Amino acid sequence: MNLDNQKINFVIIGKPNSGKSTLFNRLLRKEISPAGKAYGLTKELFVQKFTFNKVDFIIHDTPGLRRKSRISNKDEELRNKKVVSLLKIIDVAVLLIDSTEDMTKQDFKIADIIMRRKKLLFFVFNKIDLLDNQKEFKKKIKKFLDFRYSQSNEINKTFISALSGKNIFDLLNQIIKQNQLLSFKIKKSHLNTFVKRISKSDKLPRMKNISIKPKYIVQINSEIPRFKIFINTKKKAPNLFIRYFENEFRKYFSLKGVPIYMKFISSDNPFTD
Numbered sequence: 001m002n003l004d005n006q007k008i009n010f011v012i013i014g015k016p017n018s019g020k021s022t023l024f025n026r027l028l029r030k031e032i033s034p035a036g037k038a039y040g041l042t043k044e045l046f047v048q049k050f051t052f053n054k055v056d057f058i059i060h061d062t063p064g065l066r067r068k069s070r071i072s073n074k075d076e077e078l079r080n081k082k083v084v085s086l087l088k089i090i091d092v093a094v095l096l097i098d099s100t101e102d103m104t105k106q107d108f109k110i111a112d113i114i115m116r117r118k119k120l121l122f123f124v125f126n127k128i129d130l131l132d133n134q135k136e137f138k139k140k141i142k143k144f145l146d147f148r149y150s151q152s153n154e155i156n157k158t159f160i161s162a163l164s165g166k167n168i169f170d171l172l173n174q175i176i177k178q179n180q181l182l183s184f185k186i187k188k189s190h191l192n193t194f195v196k197r198i199s200k201s202d203k204l205p206r207m208k209n210i211s212i213k214p215k216y217i218v219q220i221n222s223e224i225p226r227f228k229i230f231i232n233t234k235k236k237a238p239n240l241f242i243r244y245f246e247n248e249f250r251k252y253f254s255l256k257g258v259p260i261y262m263k264f265i266s267s268d269n270p271f272t273d
Contacts, residue, residue: 006054006055006056006176006179007055007056007057007058008055008056008057008058008091008092008175008176008179009057009058009060009089009090009091009092010057010058010059010060010090010091010092010093010094010175011059011060011062011083011086011087011090011092011093011094012024012059012060012061012062012094012096013062013083013087013093013094013095013096013110013114014095014096014097014107014110015097015098015104015106015107015110016063017098018096018097018098018126019096019098019126019127019162019163020061020062020096021046021061022126022162022163023094023096023124023126023160023162023168024046024048024059024061026162026163026165026168027050027057027059027168027172028048028050028059029050045060045061045062045063045082045083045086046060046061047059047060047061052169052172052176053172053173053176055176057172060086060090062083062086063083084113087113087114087117087119088117090119091119091120091179091182092119092120092121092122092175092178092179093114093119093120093121093122094122094124094171094175095107095110095111095114095121095122095123095124096124096126096162097123097124097125097126098126098127099125099126099127099128099130099131099137099159100127100130100131103144108149111123111151111155115151115154115155115259118224118259118261119259120156120175120178120179120182120257120258120259121154121155121156121257121259122155122156122157122158122171122174122175123145123155123156123157123158124157124158124159124160124171125137125141125157125158125159125160126160126161126162127161127162127163128159128160128161128166128167129161129163129164129166130161134159137159138159141157141159142157145157153246153247153250153256153257154257154258154259155257156174156178156257158170158171158174178257178258181225181255181258182223182224182225182258182259184225184253184255184258185219186219186225186253190253191216191217191218191219192216192217194217194249194252194253195214195215195216195217197252198214198245198248199213199214201248203244204241204244205238205240205241205244207233207235207238207241210232210233212231212232212233212237212238212241213231213232214229214230214231214232214245215230215231215232215267216229216230217229217230218230222261224258224259224260224261225255225258225259225260225261226260226261226262226263227260227261227262227263228262228263228265229245229262229263229264229265230265230267231264231265231266231267232267233266233267234266234267235266236264236266237264237266241264242262242264245262245264246260246262249262
């Protein structure tokens with residue numbers, strides 16, 4: 001794909017003091033957003049532009065998002081609403097997480113908000129340079145997300161130091177690569193091949209005495225990969241089948257970390273394969 005004139009609109013989001021403004025300033029190579037050790041320095045949204053590898057980035061720095069129960073004034077509540085509304089117009093969300101702290105429910109709540117809006121999501125673990133054993137930390141995080149987080153297929157993860165600039169270029173290259181997949185079009189022949197392959201799998205869930213199988217798939221033109229899947233049952237596809245189908249689909253077409261939309265449509269004849 002030709003990267004000339006490509007534009008990516010992304011936001012840095014996360015809890016207070018995760019390093020959002022430091023990353024924002026690092027990417028722009030100048031001090032614009034207030035950064036420091038004091039709690040909650042950023043109290044407004046900052047928007048700037050920069051170019052990397054012939055791609056134009058529009059970047060948003062945001063105030064830290066705290067849990068509703070900890071918000072004590074209307075100004076902070078209003079700022080939070082502005083940040084959440086911003087998620088409607090961006091392409092990519094960078095959820096910045098402090099590597100020196102444990103992941104919290106708030107991190108996952110923010111992630112849920114982003115994924116519901118079908119945006120590219122990056123779990124970016126910042127301050128990696130402050131850890132004594134970076135290798136062990138990365139291994140632990142990857143293991144937890146891959147095996148304990150049910151939505152791991154919808155996220156991307158990377159490890160950086162906003163302060164030193166470590167892995168910043170890697171992050172930008174990952175964002176570019178994944179953003180290209182949003183316009184990924186799959187040939188009908190490849191979709192048909194996948195349907196035949198998964199239909200033969202003995203791991204496909206059953207509903208009562210009926211073996212649920214996909215009949216065919218249609219890709220619809222959309223801002224993200226969107227598909228209609230026709231199945232061989234009158235009843236609604238169970239969640240177990242949907243999860244299995246989506247996981248296999250992502251693996252087969254290398255769509256891990258990309259938001260996709262699937263609509264399962266029942267057939268008039270439940271016994272038709």
